[in-house]
Amino acid sequence: MTSPGQTPLDEEERAGLKLAIYTREELDRAEFESIANAEIWASVRSRSISTKQILREAWLKDLHGRMYGAVWVWAGTYRRRQTNLGCPPFEISTQMADSLAYADVWISQFRSGGMTADEVAVRFAHKIVSVHPFSNGNGRWSRMVGDLLVMSLGQPRFTWGRGDLVTPGDTRDNYLRALKRADLMDMGNLMAFARE
Structure with missing residues (x-):
């Protein structure tokens, strides 16, 4: 049951929910709590997790499952299904494999001094969010992957604009603009935003 001022979820949005959630606010709260638990799990492991572990498709899927598994059956x-973002569903596995192959090249360039840790992590986060492999949560998932990857390379986690990237507003708008520039192979704005 929704209260005045709350945005109700339609039937399509409610499909796949594990919980009795009826409003956007309830969904946001449930996802926030589930993601917070995944962040605790990830931060405990961040000291021991290797770059090689992070760059495994099964691990990336597991992380998304940990982030959203308390809320969505498909986490x-x-x-x-096709969405307005990302590649067609039948290309997701191939695109993810390609993303991981690119990451291997970027890691080699990092190890030889040709790329910074920030550049590797931001490029990879952008590459996987562009695939849009999951029904929802791709942005938050890819940013967490970027954080864990940059930490595995010896740098502090990103700040990602120090604001709320889920709720519409200036911070989210700046992030989306930086992503669009990155889509055009201009990574500068996204790299700056990640450390803003």
Whole structure:
């Protein structure tokens, strides 16, 4: 049941929910709590997790499952429907494999001094969010992956604009503009935003 001022979820939005959630506010709260638990899990492991572990498709899916598994039945499972973002569903596995192959090259360049840790992590986060492999939560998931990857390379986690990137507003608008520039191979704005 919704209260005045709350945005109700339609039936399509409610499909796949594990919880009795009826409003956008309830969904945001449930996802926030689930993600907070995943962040605790990840931060405990961040000291021992290797770059090689992070750059495994099964681990990336598991992280998404940990982030959203308390809320959505499909958490950690690639989407099966076309969305307005990302590649067609039948290309997701191939695109993710390509993203991981690019990451291997970027890690080699980092190890030889040709790229910074920030550049590797931001490029990878952008590459995987562009695939849009899951039905929801791709942005938050890719940013957490970027954080864990940059930490595995010896740098502090990103700040990602120091604001709320889920709720519409200036911080989210700046992030989306930086992503669009990155889509055009201009990573400068996204790299700056990640450390802003």
